[in-house]
Amino acid sequence: MAQGHSEEDRKTFDVVRRIFADKIPFNKILGVELESLSYERAQIRFAYREDLVGNFVRGSLHGGVVSATLDLTGGLVAFLSALKSMNGGTPEEKTKRLANVGTIDLRIDYLRPGLGRYFIASGHILRAGSKVAVARMELHNDTDEHIAVGTGAYLVG
Amino acid sequence: MAQGHSEEDRKTFDVVRRIFADKIPFNKILGVELESLSYERAQIRFAYREDLVGNFVRGSLHGGVVSATLDLTGGLVAFLSALKSMNGGTPEEKTKRLANVGTIDLRIDYLRPGLGRYFIASGHILRAGSKVAVARMELHNDTDEHIAVGTGAYLVG
Amino acid sequence: MAQGHSEEDRKTFDVVRRIFADKIPFNKILGVELESLSYERAQIRFAYREDLVGNFVRGSLHGGVVSATLDLTGGLVAFLSALKSMNGGTPEEKTKRLANVGTIDLRIDYLRPGLGRYFIASGHILRAGSKVAVARMELHNDTDEHIAVGTGAYLVG
Amino acid sequence: MAQGHSEEDRKTFDVVRRIFADKIPFNKILGVELESLSYERAQIRFAYREDLVGNFVRGSLHGGVVSATLDLTGGLVAFLSALKSMNGGTPEEKTKRLANVGTIDLRIDYLRPGLGRYFIASGHILRAGSKVAVARMELHNDTDEHIAVGTGAYLVG
Numbered sequence: 001m002a003q004g005h006s007e008e009d010r011k012t013f014d015v016v017r018r019i020f021a022d023k024i025p026f027n028k029i030l031g032v033e034l035e036s037l038s039y040e041r042a043q044i045r046f047a048y049r050e051d052l053v054g055n056f057v058r059g060s061l062h063g064g065v066v067s068a069t070l071d072l073t074g075g076l077v078a079f080l081s082a083l084k085s086m087n088g089g090t091p092e093e094k095t096k097r098l099a100n101v102g103t104i105d106l107r108i109d110y111l112r113p114g115l116g117r118y119f120i121a122s123g124h125i126l127r128a129g130s131k132v133a134v135a136r137m138e139l140h141n142d143t144d145e146h147i148a149v150g151t152g153a154y155l156v157g
Numbered sequence: 158m159a160q161g162h163s164e165e166d167r168k169t170f171d172v173v174r175r176i177f178a179d180k181i182p183f184n185k186i187l188g189v190e191l192e193s194l195s196y197e198r199a200q201i202r203f204a205y206r207e208d209l210v211g212n213f214v215r216g217s218l219h220g221g222v223v224s225a226t227l228d229l230t231g232g233l234v235a236f237l238s239a240l241k242s243m244n245g246g247t248p249e250e251k252t253k254r255l256a257n258v259g260t261i262d263l264r265i266d267y268l269r270p271g272l273g274r275y276f277i278a279s280g281h282i283l284r285a286g287s288k289v290a291v292a293r294m295e296l297h298n299d300t301d302e303h304i305a306v307g308t309g310a311y312l313v314g
Numbered sequence: 315m316a317q318g319h320s321e322e323d324r325k326t327f328d329v330v331r332r333i334f335a336d337k338i339p340f341n342k343i344l345g346v347e348l349e350s351l352s353y354e355r356a357q358i359r360f361a362y363r364e365d366l367v368g369n370f371v372r373g374s375l376h377g378g379v380v381s382a383t384l385d386l387t388g389g390l391v392a393f394l395s396a397l398k399s400m401n402g403g404t405p406e407e408k409t410k411r412l413a414n415v416g417t418i419d420l421r422i423d424y425l426r427p428g429l430g431r432y433f434i435a436s437g438h439i440l441r442a443g444s445k446v447a448v449a450r451m452e453l454h455n456d457t458d459e460h461i462a463v464g465t466g467a468y469l470v471g
Numbered sequence: 472m473a474q475g476h477s478e479e480d481r482k483t484f485d486v487v488r489r490i491f492a493d494k495i496p497f498n499k500i501l502g503v504e505l506e507s508l509s510y511e512r513a514q515i516r517f518a519y520r521e522d523l524v525g526n527f528v529r530g531s532l533h534g535g536v537v538s539a540t541l542d543l544t545g546g547l548v549a550f551l552s553a554l555k556s557m558n559g560g561t562p563e564e565k566t567k568r569l570a571n572v573g574t575i576d577l578r579i580d581y582l583r584p585g586l587g588r589y590f591i592a593s594g595h596i597l598r599a600g601s602k603v604a605v606a607r608m609e610l611h612n613d614t615d616e617h618i619a620v621g622t623g624a625y626l627v628g
Binding site: 337338339340341342343344361364365366367368369370371376377378379382383385386389410413416417418419420421422423424427466 | 494495497498499500501516521522523524525526527528529533534535536538539540543546555564567570573574575576577578579580583
């Protein structure tokens with residue numbers, strides 16, 4: 001991942017990785033890990049765990065786990081899209097920028113029960129504005145079943 | 158709450174309370190508790206906790222905590238609306254019905270940062286169909302600031 | 315309506331009324347008229363016409379007529395909310411501002427078939443930001459049946 | 472289009488074409504024409520016209536034209552998905568089925584101003600349930616610029 005990017009870009013992605021892993025408490029509860037990262041796309045991964053279940057008969061993921069992981073994936077690509085338009089900038093400036101990224105709204109469509117050993121949420125940018133970014137997100141399981149899709153609008157400026 | 162309801166209704170609400178409290182693992186992570194319950198409305202409550210934070214600079218709730226609590230509140234009122242149309246029915250039948258309620262889609266609008274000592278999510282039914290119910294949800298904090306609104310469509314039949 | 319507003323406000327509302335009535339071609343096709351106007355709320359009205367029908371068996375409004383009238387009502391209150399934050403400003407500046415208001419996204423929930431002699435769409439502001447405004451909209455018919463609800467995010471800055 | 476389909480399928484598509492062209496009054500106002508049709512996908516086309524404009528400064532399509540054309544494209548693929556699951560059935564039965572297809576909810580994301588000589592709206596099925604179908608829709612102009620995306624949930628059973 002991140003092939004074809006400059007040294008500067010790789011440093012930026014490292015900042016994002018550290019924030020993602022260490023600074024967002026609820027991400028730890030969800031157990032999400034960054035899989036891949038570029039200025040236009042990102043993928044995260046999380047394992048099935050019994051405490052993430054919502055439907056106790058089927059054993060499928062809580063709808064809130066689906067919406068939470070898709071929201072954070074969309075916010076991540078919105079942030080990356082905003083970073084791309086910053087020329088230079090220190091890690092502190094980039095961290096500050098992230099703190100100002102906020103979800104305006106989110107739509108999730110639930111397509112299939114959230115069953116699987118692990119799940120991949122992927123996001124890409126549909127609209128990269130100076131104030132608002134729109135991202136599309138998808139959730140698949142380890143057998144590539146399509147669990148859910150989402151769209152989010154994010155304030156980035 | 159549940160005033161003006163029959164003995165039968167009160168038993169039904171007790172079943173719902175027990176399922177809500179004991180059977181949905183992710184509800185425990187969120188720390189949600191049922192505040193009030195009727196066939197048309199429901200309120201849940203959860204406390205602010207540091208591990209529910211998404212924005213580490215502001216200390217505000219993760220967007221996924223907001224979407225998760227609004228989704229479960231909408232699903233709860235959709236289920237209650239479905240129960241209302243069941244004449245009689247054993248606790249087992251009602252539990253089974255709940256297991257079949259599923260979110261079709263969800264929209265969340267984030268209005269203000271999720272800050273507060275505790276939060277109340279309330280939901281009511283906009284459309285009570287035999288197959289699909291539509292619910293509207295709101296999230297307020299302990300000083301009655303309006304944090305977020307949502308709308309969800311739920312499969313109930 | 316618009317009671318309690320200053321002379322300056324009334325002039326602003328007159329500008330909005332003229333733009334609404336004369337400058338937006340598709341509004342004429344829909345046959346919409348402004349009913350009431352303030353900085354936080356607006357109502358529009360349109361008559362049932364056979365060429366607005368989508369469901370030829372029921373004779374109900376085309377879903378697109380519902381989404382179009384709710385979108386324009388939301389855009390109108392978003393624009394009014396943006397005007398409120400402009401101190402002074404000429405009619406030309408206000409018209410220019412309107413030209414920059416754009417819908418970011420829109421969600422419509424269809425609650426009942428669009429049947430009636432006429433329809434009222436009303437909108438109010440949920441979030442009045444400097445860059446993004448969020449509006450909620452409702453459509454009722456002449457017997458006050460609730461036909462649809464909507465939420466829209468609008469770029470206003 | 473419709474390659475690889477049986478004689479029975481082609482008759483079904485002809486029924487759909489006739490309904491689309493003759494029976495839905497608001498489709499004529501929008502000027503939409505069917506471009507292609509199968510059980511999983513559909514495309515419609517409409518020309519730019521001055522009376523479809525919403526933004527009089529830019530000359531771009533009214534947001535309601537975008538939401539209307541995406542909604543009808545989504546409803547069309549939802550209907551086709553429902554037809555696929557009907558074994559046989561007379562044209563009358565198919566027409567009746569169409570009359571019962573209804574939009575539950577719709578989300579539209581506006582990506583770029585609606586400018587162009589003509590526009591293509593395309594839709595495909597994300598979830599083909601017996602009661603509810605979920606469709607994704609896209610609008611492009613004649614130079615293949617991406618104007619808008621949408622998602623709709625449709626009652627089909």
